[in-house]
Amino acid sequence: MFVPSGYVVSNSCDNQNKIYDLWRHCTTIQKTYFINTPHSTTETALHFFCEELERFREWLTKSFEVEITEENLKKTINIFNENRRLLRQVYELRRQKPPLVSGSEALEIVLSSMMIPKDEHNLLLRRLLDEIEERSIPFEKSARLLVSGSVIGNPELLRLIESVGGCIVADDLCTGSRYFWNLIEEDGEPMKAIAERYLRKIPCPFMYSSEERFRHVREMVKLFDVEGILIFSLKSCDVHSFDAPLLAEELKNNENLPVICLEWEHSLSGIAQLRTRIEAFIEMLE
Amino acid sequence: MSERRLEILKGFYQNYVKPFYKTAHKAKDEGKLVAWVASTFPVEILLAMDIIPVWPENYASLCAARKVSVPLCEKAERKGFSKDICSYARCVLGSLFDGENLPEGGIPKPDILAVSTCACDTHLKWFQVANRIFKKPLLLLDVPYNVESTSPEDLKDYHIKHYVSQVEDMVSLLEEHSGTRLDEDKLRRTLELSNKSSNLWLKIQDHRKNIPAPMGAREAFSAVYFMLCIPGTEEAVDFYERLEDELEQRVRQGIGIVEDEKYRLVWDNLPLWFNLQMFQYMRSLGAVVVAETFSHVWAGTLDPSEPYESLARKHLLNMSNCTIERRIELIMGLVKDFHADGVILPTNWGCRMMTIGETLMKKKLQEMADVSSLILDVDSTDWRSFDEYRVKTKLETYLKTLK
Numbered sequence: 277m278f279v280p281s282g283y284v285v286s287n288s289c290d291n292q293n294k295i296y297d298l299w300r301h302c303t304t305i306q307k308t309y310f311i312n313t314p315h316s317t318t319e320t321a322l323h324f325f326c327e328e329l330e331r332f333r334e335w336l337t338k339s340f341e342v343e344i345t346e347e348n349l350k351k352t353i354n355i356f357n358e359n360r361r362l363l364r365q366v367y368e369l370r371r372q373k374p375p376l377v378s379g380s381e382a383l384e385i386v387l388s389s390m391m392i393p394k395d396e397h398n399l400l401l402r403r404l405l406d407e408i409e410e411r412s413i414p415f416e417k418s419a420r421l422l423v424s425g426s427v428i429g430n431p432e433l434l435r436l437i438e439s440v441g442g443c444i445v446a447d448d449l450c451t452g453s454r455y456f457w458n459l460i461e462e463d464g465e466p467m468k469a470i471a472e473r474y475l476r477k478i479p480c481p482f483m484y485s486s487e488e489r490f491r492h493v494r495e496m497v498k499l500f501d502v503e504g505i506l507i508f509s510l511k512s513c514d515v516h517s518f519d520a521p522l523l524a525e526e527l528k529n530n531e532n533l534p535v536i537c538l539e540w541e542h543s544l545s546g547i548a549q550l551r552t553r554i555e556a557f558i559e560m561l562e
Numbered sequence: 563m564s565e566r567r568l569e570i571l572k573g574f575y576q577n578y579v580k581p582f583y584k585t586a587h588k589a590k591d592e593g594k595l596v597a598w599v600a601s602t603f604p605v606e607i608l609l610a611m612d613i614i615p616v617w618p619e620n621y622a623s624l625c626a627a628r629k630v631s632v633p634l635c636e637k638a639e640r641k642g643f644s645k646d647i648c649s650y651a652r653c654v655l656g657s658l659f660d661g662e663n664l665p666e667g668g669i670p671k672p673d674i675l676a677v678s679t680c681a682c683d684t685h686l687k688w689f690q691v692a693n694r695i696f697k698k699p700l701l702l703l704d705v706p707y708n709v710e711s712t713s714p715e716d717l718k719d720y721h722i723k724h725y726v727s728q729v730e731d732m733v734s735l736l737e738e739h740s741g742t743r744l745d746e747d748k749l750r751r752t753l754e755l756s757n758k759s760s761n762l763w764l765k766i767q768d769h770r771k772n773i774p775a776p777m778g779a780r781e782a783f784s785a786v787y788f789m790l791c792i793p794g795t796e797e798a799v800d801f802y803e804r805l806e807d808e809l810e811q812r813v814r815q816g817i818g819i820v821e822d823e824k825y826r827l828v829w830d831n832l833p834l835w836f837n838l839q840m841f842q843y844m845r846s847l848g849a850v851v852v853a854e855t856f857s858h859v860w861a862g863t864l865d866p867s868e869p870y871e872s873l874a875r876k877h878l879l880n881m882s883n884c885t886i887e888r889r890i891e892l893i894m895g896l897v898k899d900f901h902a903d904g905v906i907l908p909t910n911w912g913c914r915m916m917t918i919g920e921t922l923m924k925k926k927l928q929e930m931a932d933v934s935s936l937i938l939d940v941d942s943t944d945w946r947s948f949d950e951y952r953v954k955t956k957l958e959t960y961l962k963t964l965k
Contacts, residue, residue, distance in 0.1 A: 287707045289683050294918035296709075297886040301922055312706045315679050315686070320731070321704060324724050482683055484702050486690070514647050514914060518687035521642030522694065537642055 282307030282339065284332075287315075289482045289515050307339050316484040317476050326471040333467070349466035352394075359394045360456040362401035367453065370445045371500055374413050379423065379444025380434040386455055387429065416443075419561035420501055424448040424493060424523065425508035426480075426516045432544060437506065440555040441562075446500035448493045454478045457492070481515035490523055494531065504534045504561045506554065511541045534561055566812075566819055568777065570805050574784050578801070579624065582791070583666035586616050595740050598672040598689060602680035602880055603703060604729065604873040606756050606794045606864070610749035611736055613674070617791050618688070621669045622650035625657070626835035626943040628665050635944055643691075648912045649943035651688040658695055672696055674739060676732075678703035681882045682915040699739055701732050705877060708884045714862065714875040725874035750866040752794035759793050760860050762802035769809040770852045771900050774818020775826065776809045779851035780841040781819070783833050789860045824848030825961050828896045828905045830855045830889075830923075831916045832942035843954065849961055851906075853896040855881065855889070886919045893923070894931045903964040905935035906957075910942050936960040 283305055285296040296310055312328050314321035333344050366385055369376040377385070385404070389397045421442050423434065427450045434444055447453050458477040461469040478492045479485070496502065507524055509517045524535045536557045538550060589596045597608050599615040608615050625631040631649065634656030639645055641659055643652055654669060661668045675693055677685045679702070686702060693700050706721040733744050766785070769776055785805060788798035812818075827844075829851045834840050841851065862876030881889050893905060905927060907920050924935045938956065940948055 290914040291918065293707060294886070294914070297919055298922060301886075301926075310707070310709045315704050316702055320724070320727055324706075324720075327720065481687065484686070484704075509644055511644075511646055512914065515683050515687055517644040517647050518651075518684075518691055520644075522691065524642060539644060539646075 279303075280305055282309065284309045284311060286311045287313045288480060289513075291512065291514075309335050309339075314475065315482060317479075322471060322475055325475050326468055329467055329471050346466060349470075350462070353460045353462060353466055353469065355394045355398065357459045357462065358398050359389060359401070360459055362398060362405065363389065363456045365405055366401065367446075369408060373501075374415050374418075374443065375445050376408055376411055376413065378434075378438060379421075379442075379447065380431040380438055382444075382447070383428060383431045383434055383449075383452060386452055387431075390451070390455070417562070418443040419503045419558055420445045421558075422446040422448065422493070422496055422500065422502040422505045423452075423508065424505060426450050426510050426513045428452070428508070429542070430544075433508070433540065436547065436551055437554055437558075440551060440558055442506075442554065442558050446496040446502055448489065448496060450480060453496065454480070454489075454492070481519045486519050486522070489519075490526060493523065493527070497527075497531065497533065502533070504557065505536070506557070507535060507537045509537065509539045511539060566817060566821070568781055568805070568808055568819075570801070570808050571781055571784055574787075578787065578797075579620075580666065583616075583670065586614050586670035587667055589614050589670065595673040596670050598675040598692070600677040600681065600685035600689065601790060602705075602877055602882065603676045603678045604877060605792075606749065606752045606869070606873065607729065607733060607736070607744070608676065609792070609794050610752045611740060611742060611744050612748075613736070613740065614670075615791065616670045616672065618654045618669060618692075619650050620787070620791055621657075621666075622653040622943055623832075623835040624665055625653050626945075627838065629836060630665060631836060631943045632945060646912060648682075648684045648688070649941050651684055651691075652912075653943055655688065655691055658692060672698055674698055674736070675700045676703075677701070678705050678877070679707075680705040680877050680880055682913070684913075684915075699735065701735065703728055703732065705883060708878050711879065712888070714879065717875055717878050721878055722871060722874045725878065726870040729870045729873065749869050753864040753866040753869055753872070755796065755799055756794035757864050757866075759788060759795075759798040759802055760862070762799065762806055763789050763857075763860060766802060766806050766809060767853065767857055769806070769813050772813045773826075773901060774816070774820065774823040775850050775852045775900075776812035776817060776819055778819045778841060778845065779829050779833060779854055780838055782851075782854055782857050783838070786857055786860075789857075793860070818850070820845045820848065820850050822848050823850050825904065825964050826850055826852045826900065826902045828853045828855070828893055828900065828902045830893060830905065830907045831910050831913070832856065832908065834908070834940055834945075834948070835942050836945045837948070837950070840953070844957060847958065847961055849957075852900040852902055855892055855896070858892060858896065882915055886922065889919075890923055890926050890930070893927060894933075897927075897931055897933050902933070904960065905933060906938060907935050908938045908940050908942070911939065911947070912941060912944070934960075934963065 285292055311332055314325050337344055418441050421444045423444055458473055460473040479489050505527055507520050509520045520537055524537050527533045527535050586596055595613045597613045597615050599605055599617055601619055605615050631653045635649055635652040637656035637660045638652040657664050657668055675689045677689050711717045737743050788801055792798055825848055827849055859881050865872040881892055909917050920937055927933050927935050
């Protein structure tokens with residue numbers, strides 16, 4: 277059985293912080309670290325975060341007897357950025373009518389990026405981008421949808437939408453566009469660049485302001501020619517649940533877009549009801 | 563079994579809470595600013611600038627006690643806010659979305675909103691939503707989460723530095739916004755008063771170590787009002803001096819809050835604000851709550867000569883900003899010092915910060931302190947899932963297992 281050598285948790289939300297506690301008591305993993313990620317993007321916060329990441333670097337170095345050099349960091353940043361650029365290229369394919377990659381496929385692609393070494397994933401992505409030229413998908417008029425939410429760790433939910441005629445062309449998800457949209461600055465000090473990218477990326481709702489994320493959703497709507505939006509609130513993901521009605525209101529009133537808000541759970545209980553509501557929403561759009 | 567109400571608490575709401583809201587509503591007429599404040603924000607800073615603090619959490623508890631919280635929660639839910647989020651937030655937001663015949667004329671509108679990350683994420687999100695209506699400056703004190711330190715002396719310097727530098731920035735912003743400078747003498751005085759009131763509050767708690775206990779949770783959840791809302795004031799000190807006197811007398815005379823005290827309990831988290839009579843019911847069974855974690859999160863002496871630093875030291879160690887071990891230790895300490903027989907762990911559904919880890923806590927309390935606890939699936943403010951019969955039965959059954 278695979279047992280990790282350690283785990284690292286970021287100070288994102290209460291749920292995450294408590295995971296740090298629970299895992300300490302429910303697993304035998306000895307090496308644990310908590311990164312005190314700030315919740316604001318001010319210069320003070322950035323400075324604090326840079327120092328925090330230096331401390332984390334020191335812990336990694338000591339705990340695992342590794343060397344983290346400036347050169348290695350720069351090299352890794354390049355590989356990660358390459359992954360982000362390639363994922364963007366995959367997402368570009370979804371701008372087409374019909375999109376060459378489905379929503380559930382795109383989710384699988386991003387999720388797999390989180391689970392295997394980035395340089396390996398880059399090879400897979402390059403192959404995909406080559407092979408996809410051969411793909412032909414019959415054009416079926418269906419409403420172009422954007423899915424907004426937090427963590428969707430299983431494509432089943434998106435397949436459900438697709439099974440009732442939904443064509444998911446874009447997303448605003450922790451496990452979707454927000455995972456890779458922002459690059460790390462490749463000039464200058466690597467640690468500072470990493471801190472800046474992670475602190476000031478399109479934010480998760482635990483951050484001081486959600487405006488940048490709402491702007492990102494509007495941008496996705498334009499780029500991908502979105503016609504309808506599904507906002508998913510994951511049960512107990514409170515920071516997103518507070519944002520959901522605000523985002524919905526903004527999209528409905530300011531952008532004149534049809535929006536549906538849905539609550540769901542990782543276990544997908546209540547899936548029948550979800551399907552009915554999603555089906556009705558899609559029918560309404562068409 | 564007779565109830566022995568404390569004299570000082572008679573008319574508490576009329577004498578203290580009602581005037582507080584009246585003053586806050588009239589603030590503009592007196593040229594004063596009103597701030598919405600979330601608990602664990604260093605309110606002494608605001609008090610020193612003559613800014614009137616208003617606590618949406620207190621307002622939610624008041625709405626629950628007046629049995630109007632659920633209709634207000636429903637108003638928020640109709641606007642799309644999930645039933646799973648904090649009921650305090652839903653209640654207060656509901657009152658903003660659709661406010662008619664609200665208690666105390668509704669929650670006073672803020673000129674500033676002030677929140678820290680110390681307690682929970684919900685404070686910030688709640689205020690963000692409310693601020694879409696108010697459009698006022700929203701101050702966020704980004705408090706580093708404390709993973710390792712257990713005392714003011716072993717706190718990390720860089721955590722304190724980060725806290726202090728943000729407070730300094732905040733003070734500049736407040737001065738700019740209010741047009742008045744922070745009065746350092748007033749701040750010193752406020753901190754001295756805050757110390758006085760928290761020392762008195764701890765003395766008050768100490769009296770509850772006596773058998774029988776002179777005061778229970780019903781009284782504590784009213785009296786804690788000053789610690790939560792206006793700690794650095796003459797009013798707080800005065801009230802706690804009188805409360806402390808009354809308890810001292812009762813202890814001397816051996817008068818317990820319940821005539822026939824059989825079971826002594828520690829209560830974690832919030833009470834059922836909509837059903838404070840539950841404590842009376844427990845007393846009818848001879849059970850008294852001798853300590854609440856809520857009453858013991860205010861510890862920490864402030865140093866008037868180092869105001870920001872001592873506020874940092876105090877708040878960084880707040881139980882809500884620390885890992886679960888601190889909460890377990892706190893409860894274990896309370897069980898021991900207050901000679902408790904058992905622990906009640908109400909879930910307060912919607913409060914992630916307090917809810918996650920309850921089963922672990924129950925397990926650890928049994929393992930480490932040989933004390934049993936009862937988890938109650940209830941909410942402090944939203945009574946829709948509350949099954950009174952079931953809760954009472956669970957309590958009765960649990961009490962029978964003690965001793």
